[in-house]
Amino acid sequence: MPVMSYREALTDAYRLAMRKDPRVCILGEDVAGGAGASGQRNIGGIFGPWPDFLPEFGEQRMIDTPISESAIVGTAVGAALCGLRPVAEIMFSDFLGLCLDQIWNQAAKFRYMFGGQTHCPVVIRVNTGAGMSAGSQHSQTGYGMMTNIPGLKVVVPASAADVKGLVMTAIDDPDPVIIFDHKALFTDKGEVPEGEFYLPFGEAELVREGDDCTIVAISRMVKFSQKAADALEKDGITVDLVNPRTLSPLDEETILESVEHTGRLVVVDESNPRCSAATDIAALVASKGFASLKAPIELVTAPHTPPPFAPNLERAYLPGPKDIEAAVRRTLKGRTT
Amino acid sequence: MSQPLSAEQLLGAWRRMVTIREFEERLHREMPKGMIPGFTHLYSGQEAVAVGVCDTLELDDVIVSTHRGHGHCLAKGCEVKPMMQEIYGRAGGLCGGKGGSMHIADFSKGMLGANGIVGGGPPLATGAALAFRNLGNRRVSVSFGGDGSSNQGTVLEAMNMAVVLKVPTLFVYENNGYSENTAAEYAIGAKDLAERCAAFGMPAETGDGTDFFDVYERTQRAVERARNGEGPSSLVFTCTRFFGHFEGDPQKYRAADEVETFRQTMDCLRKFRERVTAEGWLEESALQQVHEEVLALIEEAVEEAMAAPLPDLSTLTTDVYTSY
Numbered sequence: 001m002p003v004m005s006y007r008e009a010l011t012d013a014y015r016l017a018m019r020k021d022p023r024v025c026i027l028g029e030d031v032a033g034g035a036g037a038s039g040q041r042n043i044g045g046i047f048g049p050w051p052d053f054l055p056e057f058g059e060q061r062m063i064d065t066p067i068s069e070s071a072i073v074g075t076a077v078g079a080a081l082c083g084l085r086p087v088a089e090i091m092f093s094d095f096l097g098l099c100l101d102q103i104w105n106q107a108a109k110f111r112y113m114f115g116g117q118t119h120c121p122v123v124i125r126v127n128t129g130a131g132m133s134a135g136s137q138h139s140q141t142g143y144g145m146m147t148n149i150p151g152l153k154v155v156v157p158a159s160a161a162d163v164k165g166l167v168m169t170a171i172d173d174p175d176p177v178i179i180f181d182h183k184a185l186f187t188d189k190g191e192v193p194e195g196e197f198y199l200p201f202g203e204a205e206l207v208r209e210g211d212d213c214t215i216v217a218i219s220r221m222v223k224f225s226q227k228a229a230d231a232l233e234k235d236g237i238t239v240d241l242v243n244p245r246t247l248s249p250l251d252e253e254t255i256l257e258s259v260e261h262t263g264r265l266v267v268v269d270e271s272n273p274r275c276s277a278a279t280d281i282a283a284l285v286a287s288k289g290f291a292s293l294k295a296p297i298e299l300v301t302a303p304h305t306p307p308p309f310a311p312n313l314e315r316a317y318l319p320g321p322k323d324i325e326a327a328v329r330r331t332l333k334g335r336t337t
Numbered sequence: 338m339s340q341p342l343s344a345e346q347l348l349g350a351w352r353r354m355v356t357i358r359e360f361e362e363r364l365h366r367e368m369p370k371g372m373i374p375g376f377t378h379l380y381s382g383q384e385a386v387a388v389g390v391c392d393t394l395e396l397d398d399v400i401v402s403t404h405r406g407h408g409h410c411l412a413k414g415c416e417v418k419p420m421m422q423e424i425y426g427r428a429g430g431l432c433g434g435k436g437g438s439m440h441i442a443d444f445s446k447g448m449l450g451a452n453g454i455v456g457g458g459p460p461l462a463t464g465a466a467l468a469f470r471n472l473g474n475r476r477v478s479v480s481f482g483g484d485g486s487s488n489q490g491t492v493l494e495a496m497n498m499a500v501v502l503k504v505p506t507l508f509v510y511e512n513n514g515y516s517e518n519t520a521a522e523y524a525i526g527a528k529d530l531a532e533r534c535a536a537f538g539m540p541a542e543t544g545d546g547t548d549f550f551d552v553y554e555r556t557q558r559a560v561e562r563a564r565n566g567e568g569p570s571s572l573v574f575t576c577t578r579f580f581g582h583f584e585g586d587p588q589k590y591r592a593a594d595e596v597e598t599f600r601q602t603m604d605c606l607r608k609f610r611e612r613v614t615a616e617g618w619l620e621e622s623a624l625q626q627v628h629e630e631v632l633a634l635i636e637e638a639v640e641e642a643m644a645a646p647l648p649d650l651s652t653l654t655t656d657v658y659t660s661y
Contacts, residue, residue, distance in 0.1 A: 068497065071460045074491065081449060082468035116656035117445075
């Protein structure tokens with residue numbers, strides 16, 4: 001199986017989707033890049049996921065837009081209602097604040113509010129997450145807020161293979177989907193199946209299997225949890241590591257089955273802790289899997305602060321492998337079974 | 338002046354305008370009885386805009402409407418009875434009772450939805466037009482908005498986006514003088530709204546929203562430009578609303594005799610009727626007959642809506658997703 005980076009997997013997925021379906025188009029700020037400028041055209045996007053898309057697909061399908069997040073999402077949503085399969089790119093997930101109405105009150109509600117007479121096959125892709133000293137307005141996640149919205153599907157790819165399979169599924173999906181691609185994972189490599197490859201929504205990945213504790217980790221935190229699990233294994237502690245892949249729908253069954261097996265749960269999310277994906281997963285297990293629990297649920301998250309700028313502060317803000325390892329050990333403290 | 342439309346087209350326009358007027362006047366009388374849930378915003382007084390614009394469109398052209406959307410729905414071809422049922426929250430409503438007055442839609446008629454968010458619609462119409470451009474057909478989209486919506490960032494973004502992408506869409510502003518309780522004169526910094534629209538780089542003009550013929554002719558030119566690939570236009574139509582912002586609005590912000598004066602001087606139905614009979618394009622008796630048919634239809638629609646079944650509780654959780 002070929003090995004490629006998270007970014008290359010993104011490129012591969014969108015290129016295949018666009019070749020397969022002429023209705024797919026991508027619109028956003030600098031998605032092709034250089035429109036109307038004096039220098040080079042076809043920059044290929046800010047994080048470089050669209051190299052040479054402009055020459056292959058043309059300006060009608062690689063649409064450079066003004067900096068107008070509401071209009072970018074709204075235009076994509078309107079186009080989705082009238083026969084296209086648009087992908088709206090919002091450069092940083094922090095900018096979702098600028099276009100929330102078009103997601104929350106428009107795209108996500110149309111099917112329900114209009115009595116099932118339509119559907120809205122739009123994909124919104126955003127770059128997300130901390131770890132680049134990008135400061136408080138370019139480092140947040142936002143998938144917790146999005147998961148709160150009925151009618152919207154929320155995708156959090158943790159690996160190159162995830163990106164490819166989930167993007168291809170998202171573009172084929174009849175409902176509005178938002179994909180959070182973690183910008184600190186772009187150069188991470190992994191095995192990715194060749195050709196068309198689809199990962200179903202609502203099916204978690206059991207990244208590794210163990211007996212002592214369940215770790216549910218979101219996006220980049222899967223990678224950090226792997227490191228924690230490697231360290232724990234040296235002490236004979238083994239864990240189930242669950243990568244939900246999608247937060248809406250959420251694979252409740254895999255999480256509950258794992259906790260039933262291990263009796264312990266650590267949820268790892270780099271987002272702020274209140275009303276978050278982490279609290280949602282903790283609540284799921286507390287309400288439906290309480291009888292399985294042998295120890296209190298541990299949450300490993302950022303503190304309830306904005307992401308800071310200074311690298312040392314940001315490192316302290318982000319959960320790391322050692323925080324995850326310590327949380328697992330806390331669930332095992334004084335264990336008798 | 339030569340007759341601009343056939344007698345059949347004129348009588349159709351009259352039927353649609355009278356339907357909107359009588360639909361809204363009837364709702365105004367029904368609302369205090371307590372059978373209609375929620376918020377309702379009536380369109381009486383603005384009929385010439387909805388019908389003048391929509392009569393230039395084809396069935397597969399699309400419109401995006403506002404919270405004051407009943408007129409746009411009826412003008413684009415939504416049927417009276419399922420609309421009435423939707424407003425009464427009944428199972429037979431256009432949206433199965435899940436939308437209500439502010440969210441009526443009928444995609445089979447190119448009516449992509451009334452919208453409870455002021456300024457929510459124009460980005461969607463821009464997107465619809467992008468789809469038409471990319472699919473290579475000659476369809477157009479229209480977004481309706483009030484003077485109030487013209488100050489929303491979403492609308493300003495959509496206008497610029499439409500010009501940049503050169504898509505076939507029309508921004509129709511109905512300046513009825515009020516953003517809720519606040520005068521347009523106060524809330525719009527640029528006194529000439531059309532000038533502001535033109536500054537985005539598109540043709541923009543102001544017309545008389547109480548004159549069906551003025552609305553029709555200006556819109557027809559803008560639609561033609563859009564179909565020919567010449568990009569978007571803005572049209573500002575001056576008009577008035579005969580009722581409050583919402584049903585129950587005491588309208589203390591309007592002078593005591595304002596509405597009564599406007600009913601005498603700015604009634605688009607009266608103007609239409611006087612014009613078509615004076616020109617000899619339609620007989621008074623034909624207009625009257627249509628009016629009576631409309632009244633009978635609305636009477637039936639209200640009676641049926643009040644007797645219609647409520648949505649089944651099982652529909653509470655259906656149609657959130659296509660699949661989940």
